[in-house]
Amino acid sequence: xxxxxxxxxxxxxxxxxxxxxxxxxxxxxxxxxxxxxxxxxxxxxxxxxxxxxxxxxxxxxxxxxxxxxxxxxxxxxxxxxxxxxxxxxxxxxxxxxxxxxxxxxxxxxxxxxxxxxxxxxxxxxxxxxxxxxxxxxxxxxxxxxxxxxxxxxxxxxxxxxxxxxxxxxxxxxxxxxxxxxxxxxxxxxxxxxxxxxxxxxxxxxxxxxxxxxxxxxxxxxxxxxxxxxxxxxxxxxxxxxxxxxxxxxxxxxxxxxxxxxxxxxxxxxxxxxxxxxxxxxxxxxxxxxxxxxx
Amino acid sequence: xxxxxxxxxxxxxxxxxxxxxxxxxxxxxxxxxxxxxxxxxxxxxxxxxxxxxxxxxxxxxxxxxxxxxxxxxxxxxxxxxxxxxxxxxxxxxxxxxxxxxxxxxxxxxxxxxxxxxxxxxxxxxxxxxxxxxxxxxxxxxxxxxxxxxxxxxxxxxxxxxxxxxxxxxxxxxxxxxxxxxxxxxxxxxxxxxxxxxxxxxxxxxxxxxxxxxxxxxxxxxxxxxxxxxxxxxxxxxxxxxxxxxxxxxxxxxxxxxxxxxxxxxxxxxxxxxxxxxxxxxxxxxxxxxxxxxxxxxxxxxxxxxxxxxxxxxxxxxxxxxxxxxxxxxxxxxxxxxxxxxxxxxxxxxxx
Amino acid sequence: xxxxxxxxxxxxxxxxxxxxxxxxxxxxxxxxxxxxxxxxxxxxxxxxxxxxxxxxxxxxxxxxxxxxxxxxxxxxxxxxxxxxxxxxxxxxxxxxxxxxxxxxxxxxxxxxxxxxxxxxxxxxxxxxxxxxxxxxxxxxxxxxxxxxxxxxxxxxxxxxxxxxxxxxxxxxxxxxxxxxxxxxxxxxxxxxxxxxxxxxxxxxxxxxxxxxxxxxxxxxxxxxxxxxxxxxxxxxxxxxxxxxxxxxxxxxxxxxxxxxxxxxxxxxxxx
Ligand SMILES: Nc1ncnc2c1ncn2[C@@H]1O[C@H](COP(=O)(O)OP(=O)(O)OP(=O)(O)O)[C@@H](O)[C@H]1O
Ligand SMILES: [Mg+2]
Numbered sequence: 001x002x003x004x005x006x007x008x009x010x011x012x013x014x015x016x017x018x019x020x021x022x023x024x025x026x027x028x029x030x031x032x033x034x035x036x037x038x039x040x041x042x043x044x045x046x047x048x049x050x051x052x053x054x055x056x057x058x059x060x061x062x063x064x065x066x067x068x069x070x071x072x073x074x075x076x077x078x079x080x081x082x083x084x085x086x087x088x089x090x091x092x093x094x095x096x097x098x099x100x101x102x103x104x105x106x107x108x109x110x111x112x113x114x115x116x117x118x119x120x121x122x123x124x125x126x127x128x129x130x131x132x133x134x135x136x137x138x139x140x141x142x143x144x145x146x147x148x149x150x151x152x153x154x155x156x157x158x159x160x161x162x163x164x165x166x167x168x169x170x171x172x173x174x175x176x177x178x179x180x181x182x183x184x185x186x187x188x189x190x191x192x193x194x195x196x197x198x199x200x201x202x203x204x205x206x207x208x209x210x211x212x213x214x215x216x217x218x219x220x221x222x223x224x225x226x227x228x229x230x231x232x233x234x235x236x237x238x239x240x241x242x243x244x245x246x247x248x249x250x251x252x253x254x255x256x257x258x259x260x261x262x263x264x265x266x267x268x269x270x271x272x273x274x275x276x277x278x279x280x281x282x283x284x285x286x287x288x289x290x291x292x293x294x
Numbered sequence: 295x296x297x298x299x300x301x302x303x304x305x306x307x308x309x310x311x312x313x314x315x316x317x318x319x320x321x322x323x324x325x326x327x328x329x330x331x332x333x334x335x336x337x338x339x340x341x342x343x344x345x346x347x348x349x350x351x352x353x354x355x356x357x358x359x360x361x362x363x364x365x366x367x368x369x370x371x372x373x374x375x376x377x378x379x380x381x382x383x384x385x386x387x388x389x390x391x392x393x394x395x396x397x398x399x400x401x402x403x404x405x406x407x408x409x410x411x412x413x414x415x416x417x418x419x420x421x422x423x424x425x426x427x428x429x430x431x432x433x434x435x436x437x438x439x440x441x442x443x444x445x446x447x448x449x450x451x452x453x454x455x456x457x458x459x460x461x462x463x464x465x466x467x468x469x470x471x472x473x474x475x476x477x478x479x480x481x482x483x484x485x486x487x488x489x490x491x492x493x494x495x496x497x498x499x500x501x502x503x504x505x506x507x508x509x510x511x512x513x514x515x516x517x518x519x520x521x522x523x524x525x526x527x528x529x530x531x532x533x534x535x536x537x538x539x540x541x542x543x544x545x546x547x548x549x550x551x552x553x554x555x556x557x558x559x560x561x562x563x564x565x566x567x568x569x570x571x572x573x574x575x576x577x578x579x580x581x582x583x584x585x586x587x588x589x590x591x592x593x594x595x596x597x598x599x600x601x602x603x604x605x606x607x608x609x610x611x612x613x614x615x616x617x618x619x620x621x622x623x624x625x626x627x628x629x630x631x632x633x634x635x636x637x638x639x640x641x642x643x644x645x
Numbered sequence: 646x647x648x649x650x651x652x653x654x655x656x657x658x659x660x661x662x663x664x665x666x667x668x669x670x671x672x673x674x675x676x677x678x679x680x681x682x683x684x685x686x687x688x689x690x691x692x693x694x695x696x697x698x699x700x701x702x703x704x705x706x707x708x709x710x711x712x713x714x715x716x717x718x719x720x721x722x723x724x725x726x727x728x729x730x731x732x733x734x735x736x737x738x739x740x741x742x743x744x745x746x747x748x749x750x751x752x753x754x755x756x757x758x759x760x761x762x763x764x765x766x767x768x769x770x771x772x773x774x775x776x777x778x779x780x781x782x783x784x785x786x787x788x789x790x791x792x793x794x795x796x797x798x799x800x801x802x803x804x805x806x807x808x809x810x811x812x813x814x815x816x817x818x819x820x821x822x823x824x825x826x827x828x829x830x831x832x833x834x835x836x837x838x839x840x841x842x843x844x845x846x847x848x849x850x851x852x853x854x855x856x857x858x859x860x861x862x863x864x865x866x867x868x869x870x871x872x873x874x875x876x877x878x879x880x881x882x883x884x885x886x887x888x889x890x891x892x893x894x895x896x897x898x899x900x901x902x903x904x905x906x907x908x909x910x911x912x913x914x915x916x
Binding site: 305307310481482485486489490491492493494496497499500501503504505506507508509510511512518522564 | 712713714733734735736737738739744746750751752753754755756759762763764766767769771772773776777778779783786787808809810812826830
């Protein structure tokens with residue numbers, strides 16, 4: 001029974017990471033109608049930046065802040081330069097191919113600069129694991145959970161309580177009408193990309209000590225994040241969070257308890273979740289149904 | 295600046311090259327390809343054979359992505375099916391290579407059809423998600439099936455030895471096999487792309503509801519396209535095993551899928567000859583780049599995808615058409631009266 | 646109620662009689678929006694029936710129900726005795742229904758000739774196997790339909806454009822190409838969704854004459870959505886007026902024009 005609870009808690013703490021990347025995917029999808037497969041790699045690049053800065057002697061908290069800011073700028077720039085024209089031309093195929101291209105570029109640029117030697121990223125908090133009842137959780141994971149909760153809360157306030165959030169929601173629902181209403185649609189698109197990249201980077205830095213910082217570090221996470229976003233509904237931020245937690249737990253339990261899956265074939269769970277959800281309920285738990293107009 | 299961009303991005307139709315020119319060029323190229331393996335060093339024969347491997351698999355992806363507008367990142371799986379079929383049937387079991395081709399094509403088609411049944415009910419976007427998952431689990435799936443595939447160690451094989459009567463070296467013999475298969479695949483793709491089926495595929499890509507009202511049954515057509523393109527990938531996989539004489543789990547994941555997408559993007563999405571140019575690109579250019587740095591060869595794929603999709607969506611073929619257009623039209627002008635010019639205004643097919 | 650001119654005409658095209666369209670109590674809603682609220686009417690074989698009404702009346706939605714792109718919640722749609730609602734959208738071309746689209750339904754990347762040949766898809770047979778092997782059947786069909794498509798382009802004065810990509814041609818030309826493709830289907834019922842939209846007055850007159858001449862030549866039935874009243878009044882044998890998904894008038898053009906409900910709907914719509 002203890003292992004069972006331990007598995008659940010482990011699943012939840014991993015799920016938080018999936019949820020964060022899924023959230024990034026959803027933010028970008030809502031404004032640009034693109035599932036950005038480069039999202040996770042942009043986060044890894046942010047992880048490298050933080051490591052590089054701290055390696056140069058910048059204090060770690062400052063290094064984190066700078067890396068997050070740089071990622072924000074990178075995400076926003078990408079939207080402005082490459083994504084926007086193709087989005088406006090409704091060229092989804094081109095947009096998708098370019099996101100793949102960016103993924104490949106990022107991996108290889110990282111490899112060129114930093115190599116495949118794993119970089120040691122410091123923990124933000126050290127010390128023995130905390131025990132909650134019979135369940136053990138490392139301190140770093142508690143920090144990750146706390147950061148994720150703060151991010152979720154901030155996004156909630158941004159979406160629900162500010163005029164800008166209103167514009168973002170309107171732009172996600174119906175871009176032409178939002179434009180007609182004079183809402184700053186373009187700014188929300190840029191901002192979404194920036195926020196998505198910043199969230200990813202923050203998570204990448206926090207998981208780097210455990211995931212081993214090297215090019216492609218978060219590619220496996222990308223798969224689970226796509227599964228999470230699909231499960232929650234590709235255009236629903238709340239869905240992404242819930243989906244991430246569910247995927248984390250299911251994956252962990254399946255890896256332990258389902259015969260034939262085992263630790264190294266857990267990715268099959270993600271595949272089955274994606275396939276299953278898209279067949280049974282393509283819009284996911286909380287997503288909106290897409291309508292085709294003729 | 296943006297005027298230049300617009301000219302670069304402008305889609306260009308196929309050049310009206312006279313039939314006999316195409317035929318003469320085709321026959322000359324064919325004659326050269328028959329002769330070249332006999333006088334080339336073995337490494338360059340192997341490279342040429344790899345071009346054929348990518349071309350065959352790329353022709354399949356051309357049908358799916360270039361013609362029908364559906365993305366698959368999962369074609370590494372079907373390629374692996376073919377590669378392992380050849381390694382196990384012809385390598386381990388010692389059956390003749392033609393049997394491997396037939397079994398791989400059939401198996402690839404069937405698995406593609408089965409995978410496509412649920413997957414193609416989805417939007418193109420959702421299809422990319424499902425096939426991403428397929429790409430990422432393919433290596434672990436292969437390792438999982440280690441009783442057949444020998445897991446991470448892979449299978450070294452010795453297949454495709456030339457028959458004694460031919461007097462050829464192994465690399466020459468295998469290149470001839472590759473050329474033959476690539477030629478067949480090319481002609482099949484050409485016939486499929488230009489006839490009634492091709493119009494149906496392009497119709498589904500350009501405007502699915504309209505194509506439906508004309509009688510195209512979207513689900514069936516997409517399933518057949520997916521299955522056919524999976525069969526092409528599987529046949530490409532058989533060639534791969536012949537050329538490399540080894541199969542290992544890690545060759546068939548996301549990286550391979552992206553290389554395949556590079557093949558069709560660089561050549562020019564939707565162009566059949568473009569696939570060949572794309573295949574030449576992915577075999578030769580990264581290996582030149584790797585002399586600079588090992589990461590440079592990977593970087594080339596990424597940069598090519600971004601640059602071609604953003605700046606030159608017509609690919610290399612589009613550039614050739616832009617260059618060739620003045621020449622061909624002058625040729626035509628001399629032979630026939632010029633066509634009346636048509637004013638340019640409206641965009642067709644707005645949705 | 647329906648008094649169509651030419652209702653007794655039962656001439657055939659390609660061996661098929663012109664179709665009678667029977668719409669009965671069709672209802673369709675999207676979430677809270679009622680797009681169609683039970684209109685019923687008949688289109689007699691060989692007549693040109695105008696379908697008019699203010700924006701958002703449900704005209705295009707009704708077209709989409711007939712061509713199977715939308716599934717009505719209830720009601721009946723028949724062409725002669727064929728229940729269209731029991732067919733999939735890809736089967737209606739075979740029954741003899743062809744249409745054009747309000748926002749143009751051409752395939753931008755294909756040439757004009759390819760676009761028109763698309764209209765023959767439903768009656769040609771070469772599929773994947775025949776197509777990939779390049780069997781003679783395929784080339785025979787291709788040649789036959791290409792000649793037919795050229796004939797139609799020729800009759801519409803578009804033959805010099807056949808190898809041009811559809812993208813980049815002027816709107817009036819594109820509308821003609823779309824019409825050519827619909828003719829290629831060899832329709833028993835031709836449905837046109839705002840064919841005059843975006844055309845200059847001269848072109849509208851030309852189009853009106855063309856539609857009438859084509860009907861006279863091929864004897865198909867026509868269902869025409871059009872806001873251009875001049876065109877509607879000049880060529881329609883019969884008019885149906887929709888407003889907010891409901892039929893508010895049905896009869897000869899002259900009668901309908903003076904119907905108080907119609908005047909009200911148009912003025913109300915304009916206000
Ligand atoms: N796919 C859809 N999803 C949601 N609502 C729809 C859809 N299609 C049509 N509607 C709604 O149904 C109603 C009827 O629309 P329709 O397009 O049939 O109008 P119309 O008579 O063709 O108008 P117009 O003259 O402007 O073309 C409108 O309120 C429209 O918003
Ligand atoms: Mg309409």
